[in-house]
Amino acid sequence: AQRVTQPEKLLSVFKGAPVELKCNYSYSGSPELFWYVQYSRQRLQLLLRHISRESIKGFTADLNKGETSFHLKKPFAQEEDSAMYYCASGGEYGNKLVFGAGTILRVKS
Amino acid sequence: NAGVTQTPKFQVLKTGQSMTLQCAQDMNHEYMSWYRQDPGMGLRLIHYSVGAGITDQGEVPNGYNVSRSTTEDFPLRLLSAAPSQTSVYFCASSLGAQGILGELFFGEGSRLTVL
Numbered sequence: 001a002q003r004v005t006q007p008e009k010l011l012s013v014f015k016g017a018p019v020e021l022k023c024n025y026s027y028s029g030s031p032e033l034f035w036y037v038q039y040s041r042q043r044l045q046l047l048l049r050h051i052s053r054e055s056i057k058g059f060t061a062d063l064n065k066g067e068t069s070f071h072l073k074k075p076f077a078q079e080e081d082s083a084m085y086y087c088a089s090g091g092e093y094g095n096k097l098v099f100g101a102g103t104i105l106r107v108k109s
Numbered sequence: 110n111a112g113v114t115q116t117p118k119f120q121v122l123k124t125g126q127s128m129t130l131q132c133a134q135d136m137n138h139e140y141m142s143w144y145r146q147d148p149g150m151g152l153r154l155i156h157y158s159v160g161a162g163i164t165d166q167g168e169v170p171n172g173y174n175v176s177r178s179t180t181e182d183f184p185l186r187l188l189s190a191a192p193s194q195t196s197v198y199f200c201a202s203s204l205g206a207q208g209i210l211g212e213l214f215f216g217e218g219s220r221l222t223v224l
Contacts, residue, residue, distance in 0.1 A: 004151075006151075009149070036213075043215045043216070043217055043218075044152075044199065044201075044215040045215070046212045046213065049212075086151060086152065088152075096154055096157070096167055096168070097142075097154065097213065098154070098168070099144075099151040099152035099153070100151050101149055101150055101151040102151050102152075
């Protein structure tokens, strides 16, 4: 079955430090990969998708097919980045988007 | 703009009771879906629909029914609630029938407790 693994439940960093949220997927084909974010008291929302190759709020994510990874990175964390981050993958099951368990990012001042 | 609206926001049920979680969107989206969010398990797809009259099962469909009689509405029915269905439920919609290729817009969530 298609799986998305986010190994860290909680990642705590200091403001200004680099951030890397890990995501690995199991789909052997060409996946559609996304990062969604849920800020406190806000709705879950799309942060970025691999197909658009954008940088959103300073975050980037590169698809590494060899390692089946789609890690989310930001060079300098800000306090407002504190949120729950979900990696999601589609492709194997048509319209079914599979989410990882999520990683809570806490940026300390 | 309302976007995706879910009701109720909170609900407490007794085991065996039935209820319907309502979801409506005003963006003329073809794709709608229901997820449940549980600690340590992320979001799991319950059911989804690619258009009016069309529904299909997700990862965890047992115990839930859905229907899609209009483009706007996608209710989720619990016929006989069980404590294992205690969760936060999210409705999400997307413009195209290929929902995963587009941006999913989420509702605020409905917190359900089954005693």
